[in-house]
Amino acid sequence: MSMNNIDNTDLTKPEKRNAFSELMSSRGRQQRHIREHNNEAKECQSYSFSARDGLGPYIAHPESHSANTVVYYNDDFVVIHDKFPKSTLHLLLLPRDTEKTRLHPFDAFEDIEFLNKVKAEVKKLRPLAASELRRQFGKYSAQEAMRQEALNAETPPDELPAGRDWDKEIMCGVHAHPSMNHLHVHIISMDRHSERLKHRKHYNSFSTPFFVRIEDFPLARDDPRRHPGREGYLRWDFVCWRCGNNFGNRFSELKRHLEEEFEHWKRL
Amino acid sequence: MSMNNIDNTDLTKPEKRNAFSELMSSRGRQQRHIREHNNEAKECQSYSFSARDGLGPYIAHPESHSANTVVYYNDDFVVIHDKFPKSTLHLLLLPRDTEKTRLHPFDAFEDIEFLNKVKAEVKKLRPLAASELRRQFGKYSAQEAMRQEALNAETPPDELPAGRDWDKEIMCGVHAHPSMNHLHVHIISMDRHSERLKHRKHYNSFSTPFFVRIEDFPLARDDPRRHPGREGYLRWDFVCWRCGNNFGNRFSELKRHLEEEFEHWKRL
DNA sequence: TATTCCGATAGTGAC
DNA sequence: GTCACTATCGGAATGAG
Numbered sequence: 259m260s261m262n263n264i265d266n267t268d269l270t271k272p273e274k275r276n277a278f279s280e281l282m283s284s285r286g287r288q289q290r291h292i293r294e295h296n297n298e299a300k301e302c303q304s305y306s307f308s309a310r311d312g313l314g315p316y317i318a319h320p321e322s323h324s325a326n327t328v329v330y331y332n333d334d335f336v337v338i339h340d341k342f343p344k345s346t347l348h349l350l351l352l353p354r355d356t357e358k359t360r361l362h363p364f365d366a367f368e369d370i371e372f373l374n375k376v377k378a379e380v381k382k383l384r385p386l387a388a389s390e391l392r393r394q395f396g397k398y399s400a401q402e403a404m405r406q407e408a409l410n411a412e413t414p415p416d417e418l419p420a421g422r423d424w425d426k427e428i429m430c431g432v433h434a435h436p437s438m439n440h441l442h443v444h445i446i447s448m449d450r451h452s453e454r455l456k457h458r459k460h461y462n463s464f465s466t467p468f469f470v471r472i473e474d475f476p477l478a479r480d481d482p483r484r485h486p487g488r489e490g491y492l493r494w495d496f497v498c499w500r501c502g503n504n505f506g507n508r509f510s511e512l513k514r515h516l517e518e519e520f521e522h523w524k525r526l
Numbered sequence: 527m528s529m530n531n532i533d534n535t536d537l538t539k540p541e542k543r544n545a546f547s548e549l550m551s552s553r554g555r556q557q558r559h560i561r562e563h564n565n566e567a568k569e570c571q572s573y574s575f576s577a578r579d580g581l582g583p584y585i586a587h588p589e590s591h592s593a594n595t596v597v598y599y600n601d602d603f604v605v606i607h608d609k610f611p612k613s614t615l616h617l618l619l620l621p622r623d624t625e626k627t628r629l630h631p632f633d634a635f636e637d638i639e640f641l642n643k644v645k646a647e648v649k650k651l652r653p654l655a656a657s658e659l660r661r662q663f664g665k666y667s668a669q670e671a672m673r674q675e676a677l678n679a680e681t682p683p684d685e686l687p688a689g690r691d692w693d694k695e696i697m698c699g700v701h702a703h704p705s706m707n708h709l710h711v712h713i714i715s716m717d718r719h720s721e722r723l724k725h726r727k728h729y730n731s732f733s734t735p736f737f738v739r740i741e742d743f744p745l746a747r748d749d750p751r752r753h754p755g756r757e758g759y760l761r762w763d764f765v766c767w768r769c770g771n772n773f774g775n776r777f778s779e780l781k782r783h784l785e786e787e788f789e790h791w792k793r794l
Numbered sequence: 795t796a797t798t799c800c801g802a803t804a805g806t807g808a809c
Numbered sequence: 810g811t812c813a814c815t816a817t818c819g820g821a822a823t824g825a826g
Contacts (some may be wrong), residue, residue, distance in 0.1 A: 308808095308811095309807095309808070309811050309812075310810080312811070339810095342811080342812070343812095359818065385811085394816095433810070435810050436810065436811095437810030437811050438810080438811065454812095456812090457802095457803095458802085458803090459810075463810080486810090507800080507801095507802065507803095508801085508802090509802070510800085510801065510802090576796095577796050577797075577823065578795080578796065608795080608820090609796095609797095610797075641802090702795090703795045703796070704795060705795035705796045706795080706796065722797095724797090725799070725817095725818095726817085731795085755795095760795090760804080775816095775817070776816085776817090777816075777817070778815080778816060778817090795813080796823100796824105797823085798822085798823080799820105799821090799822085799823105799825085800819100800820090800821090800822105801818100801819085801820085802817100802819070802820095803816100803817075803818065803819085804815100804816085804817070804826100805814100805815085805816085805817090806813100806814085806815080806816100807812105807813090807814090807815105808811105808812090808813090
């Protein structure tokens with residue numbers, strides 16, 4: 259799925275290495291060297307320094323990770339599959355700009371030029387994500403039936419029926435209080451159908467204003483989402499993203515309901 | 527282990543039956559009759575009417591229960607094994623006096639004559655309980671070694687060494703806020719070694735002033751134990767009954783510690 | 795203030 | 810604010826016709 263490759267040697271040029279060094283934690287060069295020496299895939303994914311720095315290795319060395327994880331990368335971005343997806347499709351868009359990657363997204367996106375670069379990359383990424391949804395669920399979808407039929411015809415037509423607009427089923431944005439230190443934009447399908455969705459915060463971080471869509475930036479100075487703790491988004495009742503039913507504190511009941519909704523959703 | 531039997535027919539004499547009828551809940555005679563008809567052992571132990579009336583059947587019909595449960599009974603008392611023992615030895619002394627059995631122990635024991643009858647029965651029961659502890663743990667006890675040795679000699683002496691004073695390892699009293707509606711006095715060994723000890727309240731109800739020893743009655747008017755909720759005994763930190771160590775809220779750690787203490791305690 | 799089951803909540807440790 | 814493990818805490822039902 260890799261779309262662009264960057265010359266590996268670019269990353270080892272002195273100026274580049276210095277830049278990437280800033281991605282690392284505050285420990286000294288020597289220890290960093292030891293770590294880079296042990297830089298196997300398994301090691302990279304563990305919480306070697308801090309649990310919150312887990313995205314750093316993907317940004318620093320996307321080429322050293324499996325294609326199962328890294329969707330694509332270029333000079334400015336790395337796109338990976340979230341290791342703990344909270345929906346059937348859950349990607350992370352990681353800007354590599356060393357001036358931004360350690361910033362809170364609200365601060366990073368104050369730079370309109372940078373924001374626009376991110377928005378442009380999201381715009382590029384959306385169709386990729388939509389096509390992945392079609393690949394996974396097209397066979398169940400009523401709206402896809404004609405398109406699938408045309409595809410399977412003996413002589414497929416030059417122009418396929420549009421089928422379902424999967425782009426509508428994807429949302430892109432950041433958490434008002436990210437848990438990982440490196441700037442990351444979630445590209446996530448709506449379904450919330452995942453074994454990894456286990457806690458209240460998992461659900462509400464994608465289903466309340468705690469999730470701030472990229473198109474909502476730049477954020478107004480008085481936007482309440484700037485104070486997610488004060489607003490208590492993560493403690494809100496569970497509300498189904500699709501039907502709006504309120505499940506109070508009953509997470510298990512919500513999970514069972516999400517299963518049902520998923521079955522309907524993929525058949526639309 | 528039964529020491530006294532009462533004539534079964536006594537319980538069915540009209541005046542007696544009326545008396546025992548008061549032990550039942552507020553439902554009518556007809557339903558009561560149906561219940562007594564279904565009065566099998568299993569049925570008696572279930573929470574047929576209310577979870578808090580579970581001791582009633584033992585008081586009303588001790589003769590219809592297994593000797594594994596009923597230790598002994600006479601006209602005035604029934605002694606049973608607690609169905610959910612919170613120590614290796616845990617008996618309940620149940621006064622049968624229909625004027626008292628529905629009272630809170632603090633009220634029932636205001637009647638000094640009645641209190642003295644209960645104290646006398648406790649005094650009788652203690653040696654029985656102590657001998658049961660000796661039976662169970664004498665073989666581990668250092669203080670019992672000489673006595674056990676004498677017992678196992680070819681010609682046992684007329685007078686055995688005293689051995690360990692197991693009476694000290696028993697405490698007798700009531701809960702400041704009993705959970706079961708019928709008046710009951712706990713006869714319980716100190717060890718708190720039981721699979722049934724599962725919750726904070728289980729432990730603290732026997733290890734704080736929430737447990738009021740029978741010898742502390744009559745209770746002063748201003749005794750703080752009259753207000754167990756206000757005093758918050760059941761919410762106290764866990765404190766080992768033997769070494770006094772404080773385990774905070776860490777119930778599991780307390781449980782592991784109790785296991786160790788038990789191994790030492792039985793070897794004294 | 796019973797037990798039991800189920801589930802929500804809270805604290806910890808991760809190299 | 811990661812995950813994963815353990816454990817604490819919290820509500821609801823508990824029978825029988």
